[in-house]
Amino acid sequence: MKWENDNLSNDIAVSILQNTEKLHRLKDVNTILDRILTESRKLANADAGSIFLLQDDELKFSYVHNDTLFTKAESSVELYSSFTVPVNERSIVGYTAKTGKIIDIADAYDIPDNLPYSFEPSYDRKTGYKTTSMLSIPLKSFDNRMVGVMQLINAKNEQRQAVPFSKESLIYVPLFANNASVAIEHGVMTRELILRMVKMAELRDPSETGAHVQRVGAYSAEIYQKWASNRKLDNGHIRHNKDLIRLAAMLHDVGKVGISDTILKKPSRLTEQEFDIMKWHTVFGARLFSNNTSDLDQMSLDIALNHHEKWGGAGYPGHVSHITGENLDICVTPKKKEEIPITARITALADVFDALASKRSYKDPWPEERILSVIDEESGRHFDPEVVEAFFQIFDIIKAIQDKYNSDQV
Secondary structure: OOHHHHHHHHHHHHHHHHHHHHHOOOOOHHHHHHHHHHHHHHHHOEEEEEEEEEOOOEEEEEEEEEEOOOOOOOOOOHHHOEEEEEEOOHHHHHHHHHHHHOOEEHHHOOOOOOOOEOOOHHHHHHHOOOOOOOEEEEOOOOOOOOOEEEEEEEEEOOOOOEEEOOHHHHHHHHHHHHHHHHHHHHHHHHHHHHHHHHHHEEEHOOOOOOOHHHHHHHHHHHHHHHHHHHHOOOOOHHHHHHHHHHHHHHOHHHHHHHHHHHHHHHOOOHHHHHHHHHHHHHHHHHOOOOOOOOHHHHHHHHHHHHOOOOOOOOOOOOOOOOOOOOOOOOOOOOHHHHHOOOHHHHHHHHHHHHHOOHHHOOOOOOOOOHHHHHHHHHHHHOOOOHHHHHHHHHHHHHHHHHHHHOOOOO
């Protein structure tokens, strides 16, 4: 029996190392958090879980799973909830972050009164969910800095009943979580680098804000997942591309750094000549990724170059033979339909929706009903009809993303 247990322990340890290695191949922090929760819940056989990341001395809600309330295969409005928890001893996750201790709770509704922390049942009341067992784990970097807290909910037995977390869970989940924390830091750093690139564009074009690109990136990721799911694409393929498109879509307009202020900041309508110059931002953006060394570079190039193409063939810059050099003809022969990469077709809709829904120096936000009417009318002309269909299918999530990134403080 001991030999069998040792083999089981070795298999789990190898699995943890393999999954940790896979984490470091991911780019976007949301995808990393999703994978961490997935693997941690497998190790603990947990029904649900959430991750809070430490930001400005507070714990910021960052990701959630719940097999009872929503399926893993589809995103949920809950994923884009926005709230913070103080780092103090009054809440379970706050206590974990403050003390660095693992908290194992058999029954959230029966926590002894002499403990400093207590369970907040408002989510249960709101959703009808019943939280029982809880495991709260600090996420620390290799140099022992606090990155965040992961909370697993309701370990399940073979009958799918909530039971306390096993002794094995208390060993294996923290081991994986500590190794995973480095990947979280890398994901956060990648997101921050992209936002810094956006800030450069924002210096030139005030409409290119952090909130705008965060929304466009999130819209694009969720629309892609629904579009790909509708097409019944392989789950691994969907996860890979969703990881990339959120970041690549954020960089769709970074080429505007090459356009003059007199055009970018002109308060009135552009002349035909000025608009021809503006079209070059697609080429300038693509040039930034022309020496691509990764799938993310290639997708960023595709989106930057093609997000102003139209399904019906009236967009720009059209078929350019190369993106380097100065002697290029812009919008001579526009691309159409499947000639336009799907990532760009999706980002085109995400960008137009956000532009219409946002206040600009030259306009107020459009009413939602008018925006949706225009998108519906432009299906088959400006937009890919399948992309429009996916957009409307997840409009509740689109609204949740709007609420989450509703200001420029991101």
